[in-house]
Amino acid sequence: MARKKNNRKKKPAQQANGGYKKFIRELYDTLRLAGIDQMWDENTDADKHLMYSMRIRIQNPVACNELVSSAELKRIAMQTKRYYREPTVERKKDKFSAYQLMLLYCYLAVREQVIARNLGNKNDPVVLERREHKNKMLDQFGINCILGHFRIMIQLGSPDYKYFGLALRHAAIYKENPSMEMVPDIYGIPAEKKIICLDGHKRPAYRLGKPDGMEIFTWSVTAANILGDAYTGDKEKLDIYIQSHALKRMAQRLDLLKRPAINYALWENTITITSFVHHRGKLLLPVKIYDIKIGYLVAEVVDDVLLFKTFLFITHNFTPEGDTLRRITGLGKEDISYWKIDRLSTFVNLDTGKYRALTELFEQAGLADIFQLKDKDFDVEQMQEANLDGLMRYIQRGKNADTIQKQEFEALLQNA
Incomplete structure (x- = not known):
């Protein structure tokens, strides 16, 4: 007997819409936590959708050689996903996670475009200042993403067993999926x-x-x-x-x-x-x-x-x-x-x-x-x-002065 054809249609639009609503809700909550939600109502629906399209997603880690087992890769994925949502960056009495830094980056990026549009000049000093704020937030987000993976690399690496290394790369961007995605490449280094x-x-x-x-x-x-x-x-x-x-x-x-x-x-x-x-x-x-x-x-x-x-x-x-x-x-x-x-x-x-x-x-x-x-x-x-600052300094060594530090975070958001 021939198999009955499944006529049910997929609902990518609804799924995407659900993801969008969650994104906007979490973005607004983050803006309120940061104390910069005053201009939220000035953003149009198009602005908010643009913020959503600019989101950065972290894919599951990829083993780059045979020295990384599937069990180790699974452990790295589970741990770093949790670290991604853990608040670590301080501002006043609050802390922000790498995920929330990404949300703030999306907001700052669109606000830069809105201000440039209103002023009619993308090189206006005000716009350039906003661009710098956006870039610093993106840099802080990237450092914190590396930090989460870095922590588990240290936990697993042992001189008499093997070490682990990390490279964070950009995934290919397609027309059907314009959002940016980062891929953690995991390397095993033999003892x-x-x-x-x-x-x-x-x-x-x-x-x-x-x-x-x-x-x-x-x-x-x-x-x-x-x-x-x-x-x-x-x-x-x-x-x-x-x-x-x-x-x-x-x-x-x-x-x-x-x-x-x-x-x-x-x-x-x-x-x-x-x-x-x-x-x-x-x-x-x-x-x-x-x-x-x-x-x-x-x-x-x-x-x-x-x-x-x-x-x-x-x-x-x-x-x-x-x-x-x-x-x-x-x-x-x-x-x-x-x-x-x-x-x-x-x-x-x-x-x-x-x-x-x-x-x-x-x-x-x-x-x-x-x-x-x-x-x-x-x-x-x-x-x-207890030593996140030390871990952060080690990761940041050699980077230029534009790398945002925790003490700069409050000033950055005040000018958002």
Whole structure:
């Protein structure tokens, strides 16, 4: 029997209209939040439809090589969609999401055209000022889109597994679909393993790298001139490697952090190394969480490579604070491990009111700041949200002065 033909017609117009109504409603709500809705009624229906046609949409991420699995791609898509709607850009007491920045861009772009039309001169100084505002908003939107993807790249990337890189490109624009679309291209970068000989023993080490908002991905380096007597070679920059032992110790001693949070902490503390602590013949790189020092990566130069050999919690011997603690208390290396005061969880869970004498000893040793972590959340997303400004600065480095900063946001909207 022949199949009955389906005579039902598709309703693209109604679907489009529904999308338009939602867009206009969300645009107006955003204008009210920004406090610039006073001239909304001056916009004609044609103006509003033009705003809708100028919207920018973010497509699902695309794997650009075989190193990005479908499961990883799905996770990246789910996370970044949520980040896209999360308010992160501050204005007074309110915050705006990347999506809301896009809505504001559409509004500012059409307002520029309306003013140019009313003045009869698209190069009038007022029009040029509006154009600058529009371009700054577009720039801020683009940076925040990258930021959302960048956060998940850092969470997933690990030196002993693989790294991820991002490139945000424009999709082709067709007559049937004139709105702009952005496509996140995701790259997998394989881990670079190196066998390094230390004290006659061969040790596996992995090269440190980082996703880069400007170049997709770059391998980490450190300036040789900050190493002091630890390096006597002639190279200006050294590649950075980390032993698997150091990664293991970070996981053990920062025991409240899951792997994505460890990945982020490692990135945050090694992206730009400006100095080391020289202590008892050791080269130490301070490691901080929420801008509070919790330990050190122990470094050594081997064959023109900067190698992080291990991670010492702040109470350990061979750290400035750990040596002070030992002098005050007489605790030895074994005591530190036995009483588990070489782990983050011990300090976060310590009842400082009940054990006041012990707390005072830690404070005398220079460990007072670590107790500020008691009310912190060690979920990777919370850690990143606490440092969004730092993430933003890293993405924006090298961009020109036209890149809008958070403190400029209020002034920009006041002139919208």
